[in-house]
Amino acid sequence: MTTLSQLTIHEAHELLKARKISSVELTNFVLKRIREVEPSVQALITVTEETALQQAQKADDLIASGEISPLTGIPAVIKDNMCTRGIRTTCSSRMLENFIPPYDATIIEKLKRNGMVMVGKANMDEFAMGSSTENSFFFTTHNPWDISRVPGGSSGGSAASVAAGEALYSLGSDTGGSIRQPAGFCSVTGLKPTYGRVSRYGLVAFSSSLDQIGPITQDVIDCALVMNCISGYDCCDSTSVSRDVPDYTKCLNQDLKGLRIGVPKEYFVQGMQPEIKTAIEAAIKKVEESGAQIDWEVSLPSAMYALAVYYIIAPCEASANLARFDGVKYGFSFQNALNVSDAMEKTRQHGFGAEVKRRIMLGTYALSAGYYDAYYLKAQKVRTLIRQEFDRAFEKYDALITPTSLTTPFKIGEKSDDPMQMYLSDLCTSPINIAGIPAISIPAGFSQGLPIGMQIISKSFNEETLFRIAYSFQQSTDWHKKKPQI
Amino acid sequence: MKISREQVLHIAALAKLGITETDVDKFSVQLSNILEVFESLQQLNTSDIEPTIQAVASQNVIMCDEVRPSMSREDVLANAPQREEDFFKVKIVLED
Numbered sequence: 001m002t003t004l005s006q007l008t009i010h011e012a013h014e015l016l017k018a019r020k021i022s023s024v025e026l027t028n029f030v031l032k033r034i035r036e037v038e039p040s041v042q043a044l045i046t047v048t049e050e051t052a053l054q055q056a057q058k059a060d061d062l063i064a065s066g067e068i069s070p071l072t073g074i075p076a077v078i079k080d081n082m083c084t085r086g087i088r089t090t091c092s093s094r095m096l097e098n099f100i101p102p103y104d105a106t107i108i109e110k111l112k113r114n115g116m117v118m119v120g121k122a123n124m125d126e127f128a129m130g131s132s133t134e135n136s137f138f139f140t141t142h143n144p145w146d147i148s149r150v151p152g153g154s155s156g157g158s159a160a161s162v163a164a165g166e167a168l169y170s171l172g173s174d175t176g177g178s179i180r181q182p183a184g185f186c187s188v189t190g191l192k193p194t195y196g197r198v199s200r201y202g203l204v205a206f207s208s209s210l211d212q213i214g215p216i217t218q219d220v221i222d223c224a225l226v227m228n229c230i231s232g233y234d235c236c237d238s239t240s241v242s243r244d245v246p247d248y249t250k251c252l253n254q255d256l257k258g259l260r261i262g263v264p265k266e267y268f269v270q271g272m273q274p275e276i277k278t279a280i281e282a283a284i285k286k287v288e289e290s291g292a293q294i295d296w297e298v299s300l301p302s303a304m305y306a307l308a309v310y311y312i313i314a315p316c317e318a319s320a321n322l323a324r325f326d327g328v329k330y331g332f333s334f335q336n337a338l339n340v341s342d343a344m345e346k347t348r349q350h351g352f353g354a355e356v357k358r359r360i361m362l363g364t365y366a367l368s369a370g371y372y373d374a375y376y377l378k379a380q381k382v383r384t385l386i387r388q389e390f391d392r393a394f395e396k397y398d399a400l401i402t403p404t405s406l407t408t409p410f411k412i413g414e415k416s417d418d419p420m421q422m423y424l425s426d427l428c429t430s431p432i433n434i435a436g437i438p439a440i441s442i443p444a445g446f447s448q449g450l451p452i453g454m455q456i457i458s459k460s461f462n463e464e465t466l467f468r469i470a471y472s473f474q475q476s477t478d479w480h481k482k483k484p485q486i
Numbered sequence: 487m488k489i490s491r492e493q494v495l496h497i498a499a500l501a502k503l504g505i506t507e508t509d510v511d512k513f514s515v516q517l518s519n520i521l522e523v524f525e526s527l528q529q530l531n532t533s534d535i536e537p538t539i540q541a542v543a544s545q546n547v548i549m550c551d552e553v554r555p556s557m558s559r560e561d562v563l564a565n566a567p568q569r570e571e572d573f574f575k576v577k578i579v580l581e582d
Contacts, residue, residue, distance in 0.1 A: 098565075099565055100564065100565060102557060102558075102561035102562070102564055102565075103557065103561075195540075195541040195542055196541070196542040196544075208540075209539065209540040209541065235549075238544070238547040239540065239542055239544065239547075241542055241544070304526075305526065305527060305530060307523075308523060308524045308526055308527050309527070311520065311523075311524070312524060312527075319501060323501075323502075326502070327567055328567070328574055328576055329562075329565070329566060329574055330565035330566065330567070331565070331567070332567075333567030333568065337577060339577050339578070340576055340577040340578070340579050341502070342504075343576070343577050344502045345502050345503065345504035346504045348501075348502055348503050348504060349503060349504030349505065349506075350504075352503075357503055357505075357509075357513075358513065358516060358517070360501050360503060361494070361497050361498065361501060361503065361513055361517060362517060362520060362521075364497045364500050364501040365489070365493070365497050365517065365521075368497065368500060374528075375524065377537055378527050378528070378532065379527065380537030380538055380539065381532035381535040381536070381537050381538075382527055382530055382532060382535075383537070383538040384532075384535050384536055384537060384538045385530065385532065385535060387538055387541070419516055419519075419520065420519055420520060420523065423520075435541065436540075436541020436542065437541075460541075
């Protein structure tokens, strides 16, 4: 029997609409679940019990007056790099340990207008820099499928909380894979929308030309419902795109006849875990059974350069975005400094963790006089090549399918000694951010009890095709229905 | 590409990042290793390629020049580490 916290958004919505349960009941159940599993999972920095129950009561009032939308009264978790007015937003950093935003991010405003119930703020890698959630200043999150292993990152808390039933959905952010990789590691559905589809206003900036907010849900129907709510132009985000938001639920169609799907071989890297190759190939065959035409011999050679491009562009942009943390207007502030310069240096030395410092240094170096052309400018040019290659691929194919990661979730501590090892976790996901195109990760199997994610990629503003393929797959398989025994 | 200790100290100064002696050595090694991987980009011919700054290619997005209420002063100062009246307090910037 499905417990209340394992209901999908659309299932819970039907029960709420029919008054079979109330939002307060559902929220109380989820809060109880949080108390039960948090000692093992540690997905949340802040549990917002009081706020959640107030919002749930408001949602029940809305429902009683006949005003219900799909997300009304549904408990959610928000990654802790999205500003929530009056509720601490830490980015899992000492730098913002006690920062209380005086405003809501645009996506929070949108969700609130639709009656959302926020049960907590999710743990993450500090300032979204990482692929395991081990870079959190506070604590590491544990994968609900095996608590000795990482949930992925940087949206590890968001993904783990949905997998463990601590929320019916969550929001994450994705710069190089930070929604998709943890979604893959936790066996949930995670979408990185097209760049510019969802407003970044109120998302603490990491890499401004790559960051996007997206949903992490139990299935693709829920993903479409959240996207319907959070997408759209925002005048507060000059990179948001003025383009109509379709009803994403209208493209949930089982029949894939006529769809052409490419499988780029560069993503099936020599030395990848063989069980993943097997699982993804079996999953693609399932997609073929639903009517799609698969081309197994696609080549996207620029994929091999994408990681280097990402690890130049992202740190460069981060070095600029994190320059604001100087202890003057908000955040951690080192007292007892000698002078204003010393105060800023010591604030940043003690406020930031090692990975953040490493990326700031990398970015500062790559942008500095004498190195800008060789690194940043070069990376931006290779970025054009990568984008052009995807553009050419999407002339022939409606979508591409790859693994989300080349490994199943690794043990906590396994990759934390060598930064480069950790960076390789982004191999399959980072090219997508570079090109600004959308991609979704959905559960596609297990290897020795550990989740395997499949990534579906399409061209800009073609989330509809992603949803169509993912929906069809989730109708003919039940990987996404499996839950961890926690 | 080997990053020397002097370069690490220079970068840290540019980024206003305080750094300990042990960190200097550690970062020197780590940054060198990471940058070595990036040398692969030099293999690609990009002589006729324009850089992509941003995926969406929107241009000159500007706000209307109209007077609107902004954030309240109390909200702005609410997280101030050091505050005096309506000011953020910092250490002296300009000395005699």
